[in-house]
Amino acid sequence: xxxxxxxxxxxxxxxxxxxxxxxxxxxxxxxxxxxxxxxxxxxxxxxxxxxxxxxxxxxxxxxxxxxxxxxxxxxxxxxxxxxxxxxxxxxxxxxxxxxxxxxxxxxxxxxxxxxxxxxxxxxxxxxxxxxxxxxxxxxxxxxxxxxxxxxxxxxxxxxxxxxxxxxxxxxxxxxxxxxxxxxxxxxxxxxxxxxxxxxxxxxxxxxxxxxxxxxxxxxxxxxxxxxxxxxxxxxxxxxxxxxxxxxxxxxxxxxxxxxxxxxxxxxxxxxxxxxxxxxxxxxxxxxxxxxxxxxxxxxxxxxxxxxxxxxxxxxxxxxxxxxxxxxxxxxxxxxxxxxxxxxxxxxxxxxxxxxxxxxxxxxxxxxxxxxxxxxxxxxxxxxxxxxxxxxxxxxxxxxxxxxxxxxxxxxxxxxxxxxxxxxxxxxxxxxxxxxxxxxxxxxxxxxxxxxxxxxxxxxxxxxxxxxxxxxxxxxxxxxxxx
Amino acid sequence: xxxxxxxxxxxxxxxxxxxxxxxxxxxxxxxxxxxxxxxxxxxxxxxxxxxxxxxxxxxxxxxxxxxxxxxxxxxxxxxxxxxxxxxxxxxxxxxxxxxxxxxxxxxxxxxxxxxxxxxxxxxxxxxxxxxxxxxxxxxxxxxxxxxxxxxxxxxxxxxxxxxxxxxxxxxxxxxxxxxxxxxxxxxxxxxxxxxxxxxxxxxxxxxxxxxxxxxxxxxxxxxxxxxxxxxxxxxxxxxxxxxxxxxxxxxxxxxxxxxxxxxxxxxxxxxxxxxxxxxxxxxxxxxxxxxxxxxxxxxxxxxxxxxxxxxxxxxxxxxxxxxxxxxxxxxxxxxxxxxxxxxxxxxxxxxxxxxxxxxxxxxxxxxxxxxxxxxxxxxxxxxxxxxxxxxxxxxxxxxxxxxxxxxxxxxxxxxxxxxxxxxxxxxxxxxxxxxxxxxxxxxxxxxxxxxxxxxxxxxxxxxxxxxxxxxxxxxxxxxxxx
Numbered sequence: 001x002x003x004x005x006x007x008x009x010x011x012x013x014x015x016x017x018x019x020x021x022x023x024x025x026x027x028x029x030x031x032x033x034x035x036x037x038x039x040x041x042x043x044x045x046x047x048x049x050x051x052x053x054x055x056x057x058x059x060x061x062x063x064x065x066x067x068x069x070x071x072x073x074x075x076x077x078x079x080x081x082x083x084x085x086x087x088x089x090x091x092x093x094x095x096x097x098x099x100x101x102x103x104x105x106x107x108x109x110x111x112x113x114x115x116x117x118x119x120x121x122x123x124x125x126x127x128x129x130x131x132x133x134x135x136x137x138x139x140x141x142x143x144x145x146x147x148x149x150x151x152x153x154x155x156x157x158x159x160x161x162x163x164x165x166x167x168x169x170x171x172x173x174x175x176x177x178x179x180x181x182x183x184x185x186x187x188x189x190x191x192x193x194x195x196x197x198x199x200x201x202x203x204x205x206x207x208x209x210x211x212x213x214x215x216x217x218x219x220x221x222x223x224x225x226x227x228x229x230x231x232x233x234x235x236x237x238x239x240x241x242x243x244x245x246x247x248x249x250x251x252x253x254x255x256x257x258x259x260x261x262x263x264x265x266x267x268x269x270x271x272x273x274x275x276x277x278x279x280x281x282x283x284x285x286x287x288x289x290x291x292x293x294x295x296x297x298x299x300x301x302x303x304x305x306x307x308x309x310x311x312x313x314x315x316x317x318x319x320x321x322x323x324x325x326x327x328x329x330x331x332x333x334x335x336x337x338x339x340x341x342x343x344x345x346x347x348x349x350x351x352x353x354x355x356x357x358x359x360x361x362x363x364x365x366x367x368x369x370x371x372x373x374x375x376x377x378x379x380x381x382x383x384x385x386x387x388x389x390x391x392x393x394x395x396x397x398x399x400x401x402x403x404x405x406x407x408x409x410x411x412x413x414x415x416x417x418x419x420x421x422x423x424x425x426x427x428x429x430x431x432x433x434x435x436x437x438x439x440x441x442x443x444x445x446x447x448x449x450x451x452x453x454x455x456x457x458x459x460x461x462x463x464x465x466x467x468x469x470x471x472x473x474x475x476x477x478x479x480x481x482x
Numbered sequence: 483x484x485x486x487x488x489x490x491x492x493x494x495x496x497x498x499x500x501x502x503x504x505x506x507x508x509x510x511x512x513x514x515x516x517x518x519x520x521x522x523x524x525x526x527x528x529x530x531x532x533x534x535x536x537x538x539x540x541x542x543x544x545x546x547x548x549x550x551x552x553x554x555x556x557x558x559x560x561x562x563x564x565x566x567x568x569x570x571x572x573x574x575x576x577x578x579x580x581x582x583x584x585x586x587x588x589x590x591x592x593x594x595x596x597x598x599x600x601x602x603x604x605x606x607x608x609x610x611x612x613x614x615x616x617x618x619x620x621x622x623x624x625x626x627x628x629x630x631x632x633x634x635x636x637x638x639x640x641x642x643x644x645x646x647x648x649x650x651x652x653x654x655x656x657x658x659x660x661x662x663x664x665x666x667x668x669x670x671x672x673x674x675x676x677x678x679x680x681x682x683x684x685x686x687x688x689x690x691x692x693x694x695x696x697x698x699x700x701x702x703x704x705x706x707x708x709x710x711x712x713x714x715x716x717x718x719x720x721x722x723x724x725x726x727x728x729x730x731x732x733x734x735x736x737x738x739x740x741x742x743x744x745x746x747x748x749x750x751x752x753x754x755x756x757x758x759x760x761x762x763x764x765x766x767x768x769x770x771x772x773x774x775x776x777x778x779x780x781x782x783x784x785x786x787x788x789x790x791x792x793x794x795x796x797x798x799x800x801x802x803x804x805x806x807x808x809x810x811x812x813x814x815x816x817x818x819x820x821x822x823x824x825x826x827x828x829x830x831x832x833x834x835x836x837x838x839x840x841x842x843x844x845x846x847x848x849x850x851x852x853x854x855x856x857x858x859x860x861x862x863x864x865x866x867x868x869x870x871x872x873x874x875x876x877x878x879x880x881x882x883x884x885x886x887x888x889x890x891x892x893x894x895x896x897x898x899x900x901x902x903x904x905x906x907x908x909x910x911x912x913x914x915x916x917x918x919x920x921x922x923x924x925x926x927x928x929x930x931x932x933x934x935x936x937x938x939x940x941x942x943x944x945x946x947x948x949x950x951x952x953x954x955x956x957x958x959x960x961x962x963x964x
Contacts, residue, residue, distance in 0.1 A: 025659070034656045034668065042660075042860055050661065050860065052788050078857075133636035145631045145845075149624045154615035159814035167518075174516045177507070178524075179532065185516065193675050196839035204711070209691060222837075229686070229837045306534050332641035333844040355704075355711045357678035362815040363627075364843045375560070378524055382531060 018053060022061035030070050030081055039081045041071060124441035125474050128268075128417050128461035129297075131328055135387055140376050141367065148366040160362045162353045164191025164338070168369035172324070172338050175372060179381075180299060181309030182322060182340060190339045190349055191359045195297065196226055198323045198339045199260070203230045205345070205352040206291055206321075212256035214249045218448040220267045223260050223295070236450050239266055243273030246280040258291040259284075263311040264299035268448055268459050270412040270419060278311055285319040292320045298328045300381050302414035303389035318342030326368060328416065329381055336360055336368055388416065388463060395462035398471020399478075406482055407458065416463050419445070422456040426482060432458060434481040440474070500535060504543035512552050512563055519565045523553060606923035607956050610750075610899050610943040611779075613810055617869055622858050623849065630848040642844045644836045646673025646820070650851035654806070654820050657854060661863075662781060663791030664804060664822060672821045672831055673841045677779065678708055680805045680821045681742075685712045687827070687834040688773050688803075694738035696731045700930040702749045705742050705777070718932050721748055725755030728762040740773040741766075745793040746781035750930055750941050752897040760793055767801040774802045780810045782863050784896035785871035800824030808850060810898065811863055818842055818850055870898065870945060877944035880953020881960075888964055889940065898945050901927070904938040908964060914940060916963040922956070 029035045041047075044062055048055040062079065065071045073079050163169070169189040176182035192198045207213070209231030215224050217236035224234055235253030238245045243266050249259065259281065263273035273281070285292050294311045302308065312322040325337035341349050359365070371377050396409050396418060406426065410419040422428050428444035435442035441461065446454040465471050511517045523529075526544055530537040544561065547553045555561045645651070651671040658664035674680040689695070691713030697706050699718035706716055717735030720727045725748050731741065741763065745755035755763070767774050776793045784790065794804040807819035823831050841847070853859050878891050878900060888908065892901040904910050910926035917924035917940075927939040947953050 029656060029659055034652060034659055036652060039656075039855055040857060042857060046857070046860060046864070047660075049864065130640065133639050136636075136639065138634065142631045142634070146628050149627045149631075152620060152624070154618075157615050157618065157813035157815045158612060159809070160817070170516060170518055174511060174521075177511055177516055178529075193842065194839045196837070200838055209713075225837050229834070231691075327641070331639035333639045335642070335841065335843045352711070355678070355707050356682055357676045359817065360675065360842060361817045361846045364845065373521055375522060375524060375528070378528060378532060382528070 019057050019060035019064070022047075022051075022058060023064045026061065026065055027070055035081050037081050037083045040078050041081065043078060124439060125465070125477075126417075126435075126460040126462075127441040127464065128443060128459060129328065129332075130461060130463060131331060131416070132384065132387060132391065132463045132466075133331060134464070134466070135384065136331055137376060137380060141371065144370045144374075144376075145363075145367050148363060148370065152363075156362050156366075160359055160365065162357055162359055163350060164189065164359045165362060165365040165369065167373070168365045169338075171369045171372040173340075175377065176310075176322075176324070176340065179378075180296070180307070181313040183313065184322075184340050185343075187346055188340050188343060190341065190353055191365065192337045192339060193335050193360050194327065194337050195295065195323060195325050196222060198325075198337050199223065199226050199293070200230065201339060201349065201352060201356070202258075202291070202293055202321055202323075203227065203232065204356060205348050207232060207257055211258065212253050214244075214253060214256050214259035214261075216244055216261060216266060217451045218268055218445055218454070219260075220262070220295070221448065227260070238451055239269055239271070241271055242277050243271050244277060244281065246277050246284060250284055254288065256288070256290060258293060260293040260295060261311070262295045262297065264296055264302070264308055265413070265415040267295070267297065268417065268419070268443075268445065270410070270415040270417075272308055272413060273311065278314055281311075282314060282317070282319065286317045290319070294320055294322045296322060296324050298414070298416055299324075300329055301385060301388055301416060303385065303392065304413040307414075312340065315342070318344050321345075329377070329384070330368070330371075334364060334368065336364055391465055392418070392462050394468050395460075395465040395471045398465075398468050399460075399475045402472055402475030402479055403482075406479075410457075417459050417461045420458040420460060422458070426456075428456040428458055431478075431481060435478060438477065438481060440477070501539050501542035501546070504529075504533075504540060505546045508543065508547055509552055517563050519563050521563045522560050523563065525560060606921060607947070608899075608917075608942040608944075609923040609946065610925060610941060611810065611814075612943060612945060613813060613898070614866065614869055614873065614945045614948075615813060616946070616948070617866065618813055619858060619862060623853065626852045626856075626858075627845070627849050630845060630852065634845075638844050638848075642841055642847065644839055644841055645832060646671065646841050647844060647847040647851065649855070650847045651820075653851045653854040655822075657859065658792075658804075658806070658822065661860075662778070662789070663795035665795065666804075666822050667825075669828055670822050670825060672823065672835055673847065674819045674821060675817050675842050676809065676819050677777065677805060677807050678704060680807075680819050681705065681708050681775070682712065683821060683831065683834060683838070684740075684773070684775055684803055684805075685709065685714065686838060687830050689714060689739055693740065694735050696726075696735060696738050696741035696743075698726055698743060698748060699933045700750055700927055700936070701742075702744070702777070703930065709742070720933055721751055721753070723753055724759050725753050726759060726763065728759050728766060732766055736770065738770070738772060740775060742775040742777060743793070744777045744779065746778055746784070746790055747895070747897040749777070749779065750899065750901070750925075750927065752892070752894040752899075752901065754790055754895060755793065760796055763793075764796060764799070764801065768799045772801070776802055776804045778804060778806050780896070780898055781806075782811055783867060783870055783898060785867065785874065786895040789896075794822065797824070800826050803827075811859070811866070812850070812853075816846060816850065818846055873947055874900070874944050876950050877942075877947040877953045880947075880950050881942075881957045884954055884957030884961055885964075888961075892939075899941050899943045902940040902942060904940070908938075910938040910940055913960075913963060917960060920959065920963060922959070 035041065044055055044058040048058045066073060070082060071079050072082050166186065168191060169186040172189050173184050173186045176184060190201065192201060211232055212235050213227050213232045214235050214237045215227065216239050218239065227234060235249065235256050237249040243263065244261050261273065263278065265272065281292060296310055299307055299310065310322060312320040322340040326334050400409055406423055407420040408423060410421065412419065428446050432442040432444035443459040445457040445459055526537055526540040530540045548555060552564060553561050554564050648668065650673060651668040654671050655666050655668045658666060672683065674683060693714055694717050695709050695714045696717050696719045697709065698721050700721065709716060717731065717738050719731040725745065726743050743755065745760065747754065763774060778792055781789055781792065792804060794802040804822040808816050882891055888905055889902040890905060892903065894901065910928050914924040914926035923943065925941040927941055928936040
């Protein structure tokens, strides 16, 4: 037998035999949920090699684990953690017990608990910001993914360019050019791992802790949280029927260094920033030497007329940073977003994105650029625009039929959620809270507002409501809570 | 015909007919490299729908583009940007010319230029930090990936948990427990998009701008760059044969708030931090109320003896943050790393990782956790440990045979690169610079040092040198530059 492995020495007194130390380590790992039921453990031969021990030592430990029911051998399939532990775990107490009764010690694995909560969050009715997942072309996606994986060469395994893959950046520039009126070259496009990563990149590149930043009020909590945490001083600016009240920002925080806005559909009020306001905002930015972050999270989804061109397309002074994302037009798990910066800022952003690293795995970037270049992306957006127009109507009509006496639904040109104004004595917070306790995903408008005189309304995602029956059913569920 | 699309109005005078505006927009996009040769453009029908125009309008624009050679129709395969533009572009002047000669206007696409540079960086001999890509089990990986894609359900398309997928976190905790002596629960594991993201998360959670941080000297440029950019005050601490000279740090920057160290194989000197130094470092951290970041970037790759247990395994005061990565044991393009935090810090890191978002796409996380849980990961590390021991010897012998008079190769217990000490009058910087000009990926040790009396040595990655012939060949190439 070789010398004792260092890491096992750490575990206890040297007097404890090695096989016993291995046994103890495994037992602990299973009890703590580190090794889940059904997980395969290394073969005795492989582990002995890994630890530099005689195979017999590891086999002795494994025999003990088998004898006590912690693991099971399955012939060719190897040795696995006993599946029965999972069933017992749910009802078993977590108090210590003898090693001969492992089931009682095993705790429900963290993994299954969290998966369940992820599932719950998906299944909650009215979840905001979630596309219609049932309508995503999963087969096309799987085909492109399988092709990308088969085609992977060693050259594709090196560290990807920090700014993102050239093919994806070119596809995004083309798309923005044709669909959003944004004139940009691929060199202005930076790939990020999501909107938060985009915003972080912007603060790193252009802002200093202590800088003032205009944020819309009501606004998007992720934006305010991140900016606050990055040390910015937030200046909440009111929103009315024409979007951000630029004059309010100028009056209250003229020296802010940036403004984060959602011009296409204000988040969460869904109004569009009017042309005079757009021009006023650009004027302020030019005069104050400030930056405008255009968060175009769902600019594609306009139903009443064609999508509005981006604010960026009016920018003559290189002040607008355009933030787009694939979370809403593809799906959130893809973790891919992008940023278009003015040409003069490209070197600065190159430096920051190289220092902090952003982007994402090459595989995802390849799948998305193929999806775009082969026309699936444009087709999918078309289809979703029609589908969301339908689902919006289905949800609005169904809810109005049941709840019309208590709530008034805002007419809106686009977006992915409904706004239901409270009539009478009910407050949005209390109702939203009751709905959440009932398993729904309601948000209250006043929860997203810090300025005085917040309006009282519910914000309800409609993209996954697919039938009039479902809408009425949900309406009745809300009615019972009023 | 419907009303004019807003975004085309932005492009020019309303006097220009719509078909002509579309034509101009496409022509510009092709000339600017936004649309690459061979890229498929939307069908006239799809684009007309998208723009809300009559199909004939778009068809008129397309006819013009076809007539002038910008695009080609390919029957069922649709319409694509003329491939010939690519060949012409390389030699053509970029000066303006008539629209009838598109090839002369087309610039080489940014995409191809960047791909070429990525390729070059891979192919450069002696590239550091790159695993042996030829030896990666690509077929197994592709099989797991294909399976994960086929199994994707709507539930897998929602926003993944910011801390990472439970199954992956559990697999990492088990691996670290068995292989690196780290006792941790999955709840302490945070998935990040790479080492830089890990380090950024740590600075956000535990440090303030202006805080002092010990960094090893010589050290890892990514660490120093990121910390500097995040506003930290760097305190370079000397490294000797026992690793970080803790007493030097205590003498020069006793009040630092953190130390970033590479205990397994100091980066780039490859020495291991001795046990007395480990204990001294932990003592300092406890007394100074400081944090220790253990960057265990290639702790697995030790050839002379078994891998050392991690510094984290000696931590009794919850001061060590353990940073691991899949870049070296899988491949860099996977963009996946992890961080193990002390139990008391979990809530703080949960908050920060939720605010800033980290992690990566669910697909990648699923593939990696399956790769680990099904035993491929442990097997791959085993194989790479043997392979790198061999390749290290092949590279060292081959280079020594040719360059022995001028350079002395350090004996080292592990790591992924060789250290060649300069004998005589040559300086490492001058030689490294000449090697880089010659297409190799040399680094000079003195380039990575800020303290006085830097040693003169070359740092050369050996993991992709697979034969004695290749090693001698490269040795001769260096010899000519001396």
